[in-house]
Amino acid sequence: MATFPIFDACTFFGPWPQHPADLAVESLLQVMAQNGIARSLATATTGIFYDYRQGNTETLQAAQAHPQQLYPVATLDPRAYPEALEEADARAQEGFRLFRFFPDRQCWPIRYAPFRELLQKCDSLGVPVAVTVARPGDCTALADEVAFTQAPLLLSGVTPANLGEVLSILRSDTKFHVETTHLLAPFALEKIRDSVPQGAERLVFASYSPLRYLSAALGPVLTSTLSDEHKGLVLGGNLRRLMTK
């Protein structure tokens, strides 16, 4: 087990339509306790699949009920334009320090005018965003859309299949960071460490727990050839830095 506090950048609670998993808040807390996770950034799945406003309210309630373990992450849905702009304002005021976007789950393209405007809004609020870039070309399109922004940006859903594309984007601008969840190819973490400027500082541990097995995400980090210092950054230091910028 790691000797440093572990922070998990992406966890969920609520219903997941395609999988009958137990994603109750209590399950998330139990998995965190079993694996020594100090704190998790949590998002209500209701906000992804049903209504982002209701999901954000549920997220806030869960975080308020478990302030030592959970940190609220809001979702914004650009299909709900222009109300999503007001939601961004309101949730930033409530203390949400990260906004997540799910273009793959919600079936909208990265090149999408409402999304562009929301990115601009998040940037003006100084709130980092996380965007799922699971499809080939998504990351490239996103980099084009956010050329003007300053806030850190977390690339989510990156798999070994689109790692090459993501490496190119990571090299282009230090504001890009990448979640480790699906980076399960051998030496993928080492590849980012070695081929990207400040590579180890751009990796952020995220498990998608309790939807996915937490140890399946944690094991590859702990058994990688990253130094202990770099593991500490990946497993919490980098996320803390991003959230306090």
Add this chain to the structure above:
Amino acid sequence: MPLIDLHCHYGVTPTALAVRPPELAEAGAYADQFGVEVLCFAAQEATTDLRDGNTHLAQVLKSDPRFRGWLTLSIHQPDLSQEVARGALTRPLWVGSRFEQQTDSDAVNTAGGFELLNALRRYGRPILLTVTTPVTLHAAIAAAREFNTLRFIVSPQNETLMSDALPAIKETLNISMLPVAAFAERDVIAQAVATLGERRILWGSEWGRFHPAAAIGMIRDSAITGPQRDRIVYRNARELVANQ
């Protein structure tokens, strides 16, 4: 806890082109680190060149007594597949044969596919089938029902198929499930045990394609008993390998 890793990859895998393929020596180090008794490799090269890909794999398998192989065959090249099988599947180096169903056009339940599977009956070795779509999943089930004296191992290649496959293969008793940690949502292992029983679930890390710690983490986090875990990661595979 001893392990038998039933599915490792040798060579360049198309889903991980941005990273260097690990060396075989690193497979040995992985086996040492985690206590893996046997590692069963498939040659990625053989998916495009049946003869050379399997030949190259056979050469490297001899470098470590813990290494065994899956003979990659193709329904699109039935004559060559039968020739390759004749030269290999009587030898203990090979666990069995393996078919990649990457798309619906690779479904094994075609006339040519059934002809090839029929020819493989004489070796009595298990047949590993990857499934990538509902069509290829149902092709695997149809093949298992047609050749019910053969043992089939199905390895779903995405999250949705993993869950869908469990009820679909439940009644086809000569199919075992080989989950992939990269596509496993929690707690599909416990669901598989509840649906199929622990004797029909196998374990492989996809070493060479994915970091093996992910598959070890998957089995560690599963809500199953110790004896069930031991059966999945070791004893089922031990029986499979020992039967040759």
